[in-house]
Amino acid sequence: MSYIVEIENLTKDYEVGFWKKKKVRALDGLNLKVESNQIFGFLGGNGAGKTTTIKILMSLIFPTEGGAKILGEDITDVKMHASIGYCPENPYFYDYLTARELMNYFGELFGLDSAERKRRTEELLTKVGLDEKDWNKQLRKFSKGMQQRVGLAQSLINDPKIVFLDEPMSGLDPIGRREIRELIAELREQGKTVFMSTHILSDIEALCDNVAILRKGKLAATGKLDDLLTRGGERQIFEINVKGVSKERLQTLIADVPTAEIYAKPNGANIHVQDESDIEAVLRIIKPSGGKLVSIQPVKQSLEELFAKETG
Ligand SMILES: Nc1ncnc2c1ncn2[C@@H]1O[C@H](COP(=O)(O)OP(=O)(O)OP(=O)(O)O)[C@@H](O)[C@H]1O
Ligand SMILES: [Mg+2]
Secondary structure, eight states: OOOOEEEEEEEEEEEESGGOOOOEEEEEEEEEOSSSSSSEEEOOTTTTHHHHHHHTTTSSSOSHHHHHHHTTTTOOOOGGGGEEEOSSSSSOOOSSBHHHHHHHHHHHHTTTHHHHHHHHHHHHHHHTTOGGTTTTSSSSGHHHHHHHHHHHHHHHTTTTEEEEEEEEETOOOHHHHHHHOOOOOOOHHOOOOEEEEOOOHHHHHHHHHHEEEEEEEEEEEEEEEEHHHTTTTTSOOEEEEEESSHHHHHHHTTTTTOEEEEEEEEEEEEEESSSSSHHHHHHHHHHTTTTTEEEEEEBBOOOHHHHHHHHO
C-alpha cells in the first residue's frame, strides 16, 4: 500500500515569550497516513494543530521532531512541491495585484509558458465562480469569499496531484460553500487528492471519505467517516422506524425481544435492536398491531457528537 501523505512522529514546539524561553507544544508525536484519490478531512478544535501540520507539510516551518513524506518524497524535497497545491487559512496576497496578475505570478513560479498561464487562469477563475468583470480588479477590493475563491484557484494553477486546503470554506456564504464543495468533489473525480481542514461539519459529512481528528496536537481518531460514526463500536444498533402504533402498545407487544428499546415519536415510534434476528422478530409483531414499517437503518452518531467526544 502506498500513501500520498505519510506523517511520522511529527512534533512541533513553538518558542514564545521574551528570549523565546517558553515552549508551546503544538504537535505531539503525530502519525498519519493518507491514501490517494480521496477527500481527506483534517479536523480538530481551535488550536488543535491543523494549520501547524499543514505548514510543516508545505515546508513553511520546520518540525522539532519527526518528519513527513508527500508523494513518496521527503517534505524537504523541492521538486516534489511543484506537484502539490496549497491554499492557506487566510489567503493573503499582494493587495495591489489583480486576480489575473496573481494567477499569472504563480503560473510563472511553476514555470508555465504564457499561453498556458492565460488558459489556466481563465479556466480556474471561471471554475471557482469569480465573475469575469472582477478578474482585473485589485485583490484589496475583494470580499473574504472572493479572496477565498482566488486562493483556491491559485492552489490549482500547477494542476497538482494533491492539494492542501486550510479551511477552504471560511468566509463563504451558503451558496458559495455549495459551489466550492462541488468544485472539491470534482477534483476527486479528476483523480486528485484533497487534504482539507475545516470546522464545518456538514461539509465534512458531504465530502470526506476519511478523516483524522486532532486533539491538542495528538491524533484522537482516524478512519473512514462511516465507520467512525457507527455507534457502539463492534455492537451495531439498528433503528426500526414505525408509524401508526404507539410506544405504549409496542412495549407490551415486544416485551420478549431482549435487546429492543422503544422511543416515542409523533404518530409512531423508533425501536432500537442489536441483533439482525431481533429485527425480524419486531417486524413480525408490527403488522398485526396495525403499525407500518417506515425504515430500518443502522444507527449512526452524528458527526457533531463524534467531534465533541474526540475533541473533549
Ligand atoms: N507562530 C506561533 N507561535 C506560537 N504559538 C503558535 C504559533 N502558531 C500556532 N501556535 C500555537 O500552536 C497551537 C496549534 O495552533 P494551530 O494554528 O496549528 O491550530 P489549528 O488547529 O489550525 O487551529 P484553528 O482551528 O484555530 O485554525 C495553538 O496552541 C497555537 O496557539
Ligand atoms: Mg488553523
